[in-house]
Each structure stands twice: as structure tokens, then as C-alpha cells.
Amino acid sequence: MTLALTVLTTTDSAEKAEELARGAVEARLAACAQISGPVTSVYHWKNAIETSQEWQVFFKTTEACYDTLEAHIARVHDYDTPEILALPVVRGSAAYLAWLAEETSAG
Amino acid sequence: MTLALTVLTTTDSAEKAEELARGAVEARLAACAQISGPVTSVYHWKNAIETSQEWQVFFKTTEACYDTLEAHIARVHDYDTPEILALPVVRGSAAYLAWLAEETSAG
């Protein structure tokens, strides 16, 4: 059973990552977010392998907030096709999950 | 099918993160743990958006060990409501999963 979601996106500066995180938390679309980086991203671009520096944002939210959070990230993000992926939380501390639900109840 | 769990917590220093990691591995409640940080955490606090530095701990364990690991983290952690969330592992190398089960069999 999915109790909550960890939603991931990546962007190309610490400032943009913080803007994405703050905006989602401010709008109550996530209870909190963690920014990790720089990380090295490796991907295909025009038939070559590119590497670039990126920052990862991990949002903690509920299933109920997911669609609105995805729309928020897509709107604020400046990539054409940003990574937006959600991983399920299947166990968790009852107190933390209650806090997470409370923080996002207005989202 | 859930084959194993990745359990996450965050705390506010590298030393506390290592204490949480070592304690769980020592008690055989996790096969291993990885500490990542500092990361930037963004959350609501008293009607404002706060950011702070934290360290993430990713424990690798089994479903059988989860409840005892959660109780261990809650006891050692000095936050009132620490993040304790488990994400499911749905595929994995058979050799690594066997090692993970063996390492935690006394947990």
C-alpha cells in the first residue's frame, strides 16, 4: 500500500532547485523537500553521450497532492521535458506520516 | 513484490547520521547504510519557509527488520518527529539480496 510519495526532479542550478522546492512547500504541495547536489548527469544528446552538473530535488508528499505538484513543477521548471517521477513509500513512522498529511492538507 | 526496503531518515549533522547508521548496522537491523550530505532541506516552520542543512541516511534492510529498525531510529534520533520512510525494492541482483538477508538475519 502506498502511504506517501517521494517525487524527484532535477535541474541545472542550486538556485532553480531551491525555487522549485520553496514554491511547492509554500503552496502546501509537499510537506518538505531536500536538495542534493551537484550530481553528475549522464545522457544521450544528439548522438553523443553528454555529462552535466545537476541538482536533485526530493519532495515528500501524498498521493492526493501528486497531480497538482506535477503541474506546479512542470510550470516552474525551465526544461522542455523535466524529470518528474514518483516513488512510493510503503512503510513509515506513523507520526511522520501524520505530519506529512497535515502539512499538505491545504495543498 | 517487495524484495527488500530502502529506509530513509535525515538528521542535522554528519556525526549524528553516522551514529544512526553504525547503530543500525551493528544491531544487524540493516545490512549497510549510506550517508549523503549536506543536503538542503526546505520546510514550513511557524508560518515561514525555512531551509537548513541536513544529512540523509539510506538503510538497506528487509521487511522482517523494518519494525525493529524504525524503533531503533526513533529511539536514537533527537528530533521529535524524525523522517522514517521506507521505499520498496522490486528487482535486484540475487547475490546482493542474499547478502542483504544474511547480514540482517540476526536483526
Added chain:
Amino acid sequence: MTLALTVLTTTDSAEKAEELARGAVEARLAACAQISGPVTSVYHWKNAIETSQEWQVFFKTTEACYDTLEAHIARVHDYDTPEILALPVVRGSAAYLAWLAEETSAG
């Protein structure tokens, strides 16, 4: 429902992590990969608790590519029993998931 997979491995240098990431992306076994590190790994070794520096690689791929990606990592990796674990993606941006499937369609 699993829409995609995030596959994790860890290794002991940034160079080996990049080799693992580039090889998988080049072979179309992952749409992209992110390398994070150094992280501090904590584990049992010969009845003591060891800590060491490692780098984490997060591959983004499909369920269809998983077995071939696992075999690739096991072949390139120089650990006897490397960590290879897959976490499910249960929600995601339709555009990003389509890109992920397209990038790995030859894998």
C-alpha cells in the same frame, strides 16, 4: 503499477561510477543516470563496522531493460557482489516517461 525503474548501484570511485553510467546509457539500457557522491557507506566487514567512501549511480530505465541492465552492471562492476537494486516509479510526467521509453527502446 510500475511505470519505470530507478536502479541503484554504488562503487568506490567517481571514475568507475561514470564508466558504469556511460556504458549503460551508451548501450541504451538506461535513458540517463545520475552520479552522487562521495557518500559514506557503513557496513560489517570481518566482525567490525567499516566506513568507506562510495559513489552512487541512479539509472532511469524501464522494466523491459532491467535484466540486461543488471547483467551489464554485474559485468562491468569490479565488486564481487555489487549492490544492484531497483525501486519502482508509480507516477510520473507522461512526457518524461515517453522520453524514457524512447531512449531505451533500442536497449
